[in-house]
Structures are given as C-alpha cells and as structure tokens.
Amino acid sequence: DWEEYSEILRERMGLDNKMLRRFYDMAKQTPKRVVFSESNHLNMLKAAETCVNEGICYPVLLGNEEKIASIAAENQISLEGVEIVNLRHDREESRRLHYAKLLSEKRSREGYTFQEAAEQMFNRDSFGMMMVESGDADALITGVFGKYLDTINLAKDIIGIREGLNHIGAMHIVNSKRGVLFLADTLFNRHPNSDV
Incomplete structure (x- = not known):
C-alpha cells in the first residue's frame, strides 16, 4: 500500500502532521467545487494541479483559457481534471446576467442597480463569489493580487454574513x-x- 508507506516515511522524517492529513482526508471524502479566481498566477495553477492530484477538490479556474493554458504549458502544469470558465466570453453572458439579477435583487434596498451588478460580473472575484452564493461552487480562493480588506468587503456585499451572526x-x-x-x-x- 503506497499511501501507507508514504505516511510512514513522512512520520519517520518528522514531516508528519496529523491535523493537516486529517483535513486532507476529510476533503477527499467529499471533494467540493472550489473557484480559483486569480488563475493566471502560477501559484494558483500549481495549487489547482495539486488539488486534482490529491483528490481534495474540483478546481474551477476563472480566466482566459489560452492564457491559462500557456502559463501551465510553460511550467509543465497539467490542467487535466480542471474546469476553466472564461467569465468574459460571450458563452458566459447568460450566467453573468443571471448572477447580476440575483445580486441586484439582493442589494436593491441599498440602491444597487442591475446595470451596476452586470458590470461587476466582469470582475473575477465578484463572479466567483456569485458562483458560491448561487450554489454553482462551494468555495473561492483569492487574495494574490487584491487587498485583503477589499476582498472581505466584497464578500460581505455579495455573500453576506450568515443569519444570526453579526x-x-x-x-x-x-x-x-x-x-x-x-x-x-x-x-x-x-x-x-x-x-x-
């Protein structure tokens, strides 16, 4: 059993971390769809490849297919098992409009218009968060390029805080x-x- 052998080696070398291994095992049992919004960054592509190889999630990369494929090829990164969604492409227009409708309805009391929401759906983080909010994905990974506080405020605006929490x-x-x-x-x- 190669998996057991690998665990024994890690333990002997002092690289064993039972807690992290437990997280991995839990993730492997029920892999989730995870959106990588900054998928033109090398580290994001490496992480997505690792997630597929480890079987811990189903990565969804947001961005231009050609650019992502080019970066992956230059760095010998496999995109097998990875979904790529080009949110700016015409084929995603209906989904962008659907997300814009949901977001504008959710924030209508704040004076947020459908047009504002439609424009916001060209932003990778906004589109990815709407994937999570609408149930098309389970989680989003971001934060390589943007400011942390901006990302959190965007998440509060789009996904919100769970009811009953402040x-x-x-x-x-x-x-x-x-x-x-x-x-x-x-x-x-x-x-x-x-x-x-």
Whole structure:
C-alpha cells in the first residue's frame, strides 16, 4: 500500500502532521467545487494541479483559457481534471446576467442597480463569489493580487454574513516545529469581546 508507506516515511522524517492529513482526508471524502479566481498566477495553477492530484477538490479556474493554458504549458502544469470558465466570453453572458439579477435583487434596498451588478460580473472575484452564493461552487480562493480588506468587503456585499451572526473573523493556522498554532482573530476585530 503506497499511501501507507508514504505516511510512514513522512512520520519517520518528522514531516508528519496529523491535523493537516486529517483535513486532507476529510476533503477527499467529499471533494467540493472550489473557484480559483486569480488563475493566471502560477501559484494558483500549481495549487489547482495539486488539488486534482490529491483528490481534495474540483478546481474551477476563472480566466482566459489560452492564457491559462500557456502559463501551465510553460511550467509543465497539467490542467487535466480542471474546469476553466472564461467569465468574459460571450458563452458566459447568460450566467453573468443571471448572477447580476440575483445580486441586484439582493442589494436593491441599498440602491444597487442591475446595470451596476452586470458590470461587476466582469470582475473575477465578484463572479466567483456569485458562483458560491448561487450554489454553482462551494468555495473561492483569492487574495494574490487584491487587498485583503477589499476582498472581505466584497464578500460581505455579495455573500453576506450568515443569519444570526453579526461579525466576521479570521483564523490563521500556523504549522510550526513546535506544533500547530491557531491564531484568531488577527485581522478584523482589534478588541474582541464576547459578542465577536
């Protein structure tokens, strides 16, 4: 059993991390559709390839097929098992308009118009978040190029905060030689209290 052999080697070399392996195992049991919005970045393509090879998710890359294929070919990255959605292509017009309709209806009380939403659907993060919001995807990975706060505000506007909750938070998982550290909330709530 190669999988078992690999685990034993990692353990002997001190590279074993039971918690991360557990996350991987959980992801493998029910792989989700994950949108990679900044798929013209080499690290995103490498991550998508790894996800396919590990069987932990079904990557959906947003962007121009030719550009993505070119970057992948230059770096010997396989795109097999990866879906590419060119949100700017005419074939995606009906989906862009559908997402724009959903978003403009959701934010209509704020004075947000269909035209504004339709224009916003040419933005990769906005389109990807609407994929998640509408159930066409389960998660979105972004943040290589944009500012963190801008991305979070966009997510709050498009996806929103779960009903019954008032705040968002962040947690970093740091894998160190001393073990795994969970750092929360290092980004949003400067003075957290029991409400946060």
